[in-house]
Amino acid sequence: MTDEKIVTSAPDVPVLRTEHLCIQFGGLRAVDDVNLEIKKGELYGLIGPNGAGKTTVFNLLTGVYKPTSGKILLCGKDITGKPPVEINKLGIARTFQNIRLFNNLTVIENVMVGLSNQIPCNMAQSIFRLPRHKASEREMFDRALELLKVFQLDEYKDYLAANLPYGKQRKLEIARAMATNPTLLLLDEPAAGMNPNETQELMDDITFVRREFGMTILLIEHDMRLVSGICENLTVLNFGTELAKGDTATVLSDPSVVKAYLGD
Amino acid sequence: MNRILAFFKKPFVRNYANYLIVGVFTAVFGLLSATGLLKMGTQFLLEQISIAVLLAISLCMVVGFLGELSLGHAGFMCVGAFLGGKLAQALTASMGVAGSNLVVFVFSLLVGGLVAAAFGFMIGLPALRLRGDYLAIVTLAFGEIVRSVVMNLPATLFGGTLGLETPRFSRKYLFIFGFLMVLACLAVTQNLMRSKHGRAIISIKDNEIAARATGIDITKYKLFVFTISSFFAGVAGVLYSYSQSRVQSATFDYNYSIEILVMVVLGGMGSINGSMLAAALITFINVKLQTVLTGNLSVLQNVIYSLILILIVIYRNAPGLKGFREKYNMRTISEKIFKKKQTVAENADTGEEEANND
Numbered sequence: 132m133t134d135e136k137i138v139t140s141a142p143d144v145p146v147l148r149t150e151h152l153c154i155q156f157g158g159l160r161a162v163d164d165v166n167l168e169i170k171k172g173e174l175y176g177l178i179g180p181n182g183a184g185k186t187t188v189f190n191l192l193t194g195v196y197k198p199t200s201g202k203i204l205l206c207g208k209d210i211t212g213k214p215p216v217e218i219n220k221l222g223i224a225r226t227f228q229n230i231r232l233f234n235n236l237t238v239i240e241n242v243m244v245g246l247s248n249q250i251p252c253n254m255a256q257s258i259f260r261l262p263r264h265k266a267s268e269r270e271m272f273d274r275a276l277e278l279l280k281v282f283q284l285d286e287y288k289d290y291l292a293a294n295l296p297y298g299k300q301r302k303l304e305i306a307r308a309m310a311t312n313p314t315l316l317l318l319d320e321p322a323a324g325m326n327p328n329e330t331q332e333l334m335d336d337i338t339f340v341r342r343e344f345g346m347t348i349l350l351i352e353h354d355m356r357l358v359s360g361i362c363e364n365l366t367v368l369n370f371g372t373e374l375a376k377g378d379t380a381t382v383l384s385d386p387s388v389v390k391a392y393l394g395d
Numbered sequence: 396m397n398r399i400l401a402f403f404k405k406p407f408v409r410n411y412a413n414y415l416i417v418g419v420f421t422a423v424f425g426l427l428s429a430t431g432l433l434k435m436g437t438q439f440l441l442e443q444i445s446i447a448v449l450l451a452i453s454l455c456m457v458v459g460f461l462g463e464l465s466l467g468h469a470g471f472m473c474v475g476a477f478l479g480g481k482l483a484q485a486l487t488a489s490m491g492v493a494g495s496n497l498v499v500f501v502f503s504l505l506v507g508g509l510v511a512a513a514f515g516f517m518i519g520l521p522a523l524r525l526r527g528d529y530l531a532i533v534t535l536a537f538g539e540i541v542r543s544v545v546m547n548l549p550a551t552l553f554g555g556t557l558g559l560e561t562p563r564f565s566r567k568y569l570f571i572f573g574f575l576m577v578l579a580c581l582a583v584t585q586n587l588m589r590s591k592h593g594r595a596i597i598s599i600k601d602n603e604i605a606a607r608a609t610g611i612d613i614t615k616y617k618l619f620v621f622t623i624s625s626f627f628a629g630v631a632g633v634l635y636s637y638s639q640s641r642v643q644s645a646t647f648d649y650n651y652s653i654e655i656l657v658m659v660v661l662g663g664m665g666s667i668n669g670s671m672l673a674a675a676l677i678t679f680i681n682v683k684l685q686t687v688l689t690g691n692l693s694v695l696q697n698v699i700y701s702l703i704l705i706l707i708v709i710y711r712n713a714p715g716l717k718g719f720r721e722k723y724n725m726r727t728i729s730e731k732i733f734k735k736k737q738t739v740a741e742n743a744d745t746g747e748e749e750a751n752n753d
Binding site: 193195214215216219220224225227231232233234235236240243244245246247248250252254257258259260264267268271307308310311 | 582583586587590591592594595597598600601602604605606607608609610611612613619665
């Protein structure tokens with residue numbers, strides 16, 4: 132099986148690398164020749180105007196779509212065309228632009244779903260209530276609670292996920308993604324719809340997660356304050372192609388980027 | 396009284412109260428039946444209730460927890476009823492044992508269940524690609540196909556249109572086995588749902604895309620739920636064939652599937668206890684109507700049955716009755732009792748006089 136999680140051996144191998152990534156829907160090239168390279172521990176930003184293909188890139192990386200051509204390498208290993216479940220097991224976790232929580236489960240149960248693959252316990256063990264079941268449930272609960280504490284969500288642990296305030300739902304989604312123990316975390320517009328306070332809190336959380344877990348993060352964002360505040364490197368997409376890439380300050384002052392965002 | 400309430404308040408008892416209730420119910424009626432105090436009609440009613448409850452719990456897994464609409468549950472039951480019945484008949488004949496034989500009975504229960512489970516697995520395969528209405532159509536078609544295949548096979552096999560003459564098992568004890576099966580089904584379903592696998596199944600219902608991205612193996616869980624659900628439907632089928640003198644494939648039409656679905660929906664979609672209660676209630680009404688309204692009045696059976704269903708649905712959904720429902724539903728009533736108990740317990744801690752008054 133290829134379910135084994137990929138871990139970086141050599142530090143110089145990038146965590147994520149895409150080579151000439153393309154996808155075509157009918158006559159439309161939604162993503163055209165995108166080459167990303169993200170090093171271990173980096174916080175990388177993917178920005179661009181609406182409809183530039185940012186989320187499509189995420190869907191390609193997580194296996195929702197299969198690329199028309201090009202390659203995706205996770206820590207040097209080719210994962211192109213694998214199904215979403217397997218890609219998650221291999222070490223890519225994501226959040227969604229429009230929040231997708233499990234609304235009929237409580238906050239802590241949402242995180243526990245993320246931990247499912249980390250702590251073994253098969254169905255027979257659960258149905259017949261063998262000792263392994265109890266031990267694994269205990270361990271899942273404890274680890275989920277720890278994660279919730281990191282995101283200051285522990286006091287809401289018994290709320291239904293749907294009843295959380297918006298900003299906390301976003302955080303819970305990140306906590307759930309972190310629970311799958313990823314090598315690379317993809318955040319799709321985590322600050323969308325947040326007020327400035329919530330955005331600031333979120334920035335602190337992302338910085339904390341990065342430092343604490345040594346997480347490599349790829350981020351889609353519209354909020355320029357957030358992008359310029361925490362991202363080191365950026366790629367700007369426009370109409371599916373790379374418009375500019377490099378370190379944040381240089382890219383954001385690039386006239387072509389300003390033009391793409393603000394028009395002539 | 397306080398002691399009884401305190402007993403029900405313990406988390407262990409609260410979690411397993413439904414086993415306890417079914418267990419005590421079975422034990423009481425079992426004893427009554429063994430001592431010959433139960434009428435045949437009551438025994439038949441109990442058999443039908445155990446079958447309906449089994450069907451409702453197993454369909455609840457697919458519809459309530461996995462969130463897939465299945466309209467072919469009677470089809471799986473049909474598989475169990477005819478295969479289990481035929482097997483029992485053949486075994487009884489070849490072994491030359493007369494009447495109720497426990498080994499034959501248990502063996503056909505298992506085989507009927509397993510074959511139905513195999514069919515469930517096969518229906519689970521397209522279920523991985525289809526969703527919602529489309530899956531409902533496939534399962535509906537499956538039920539109808541099974542029924543007409545059984546009917547049109549040579550009469551020597553399953554009895555054709557006349558139906559299959561079924562084996563017998565002591566009427567005194569058949570419903571006890573029915574309820575033992577209910578307990579087994581309850582244990583499997585409840586233990587599964589109160590584990591990480593249950594959370595995974597609910598996560599698939601809530602948001603399949605997110606479940607995939609969180610590493611939940613959707614294929615595995617969908618197939619498993621369909622398989623285990625049809626296993627218990629098959630077991631219910633075998634029980635059914637034992638409870639009737641003759642099974643006809645015409646019984647297992649889509650109306651039957653929808654009746655099971657009605658039980659799950661009335662029980663509150665995704666509540667095991669609700670499904671059980673609704674199944675017992677609907678079966679009770681149905682069987683009672685059949686025994687009370689005989690002769691010329693029997694045409695009224697369906698009319699009254701439908702009226703009662705309509706009234707239940709109105710009661711559960713009418714906006715005008717919202718206040719009444721909220722005031723008098725099982726949850727608020729039980730909460731009231733437990734809260735009362737709590738304040739009494741608190742009083743007992745501070746001053747003993749009030750507790751003594753109770």
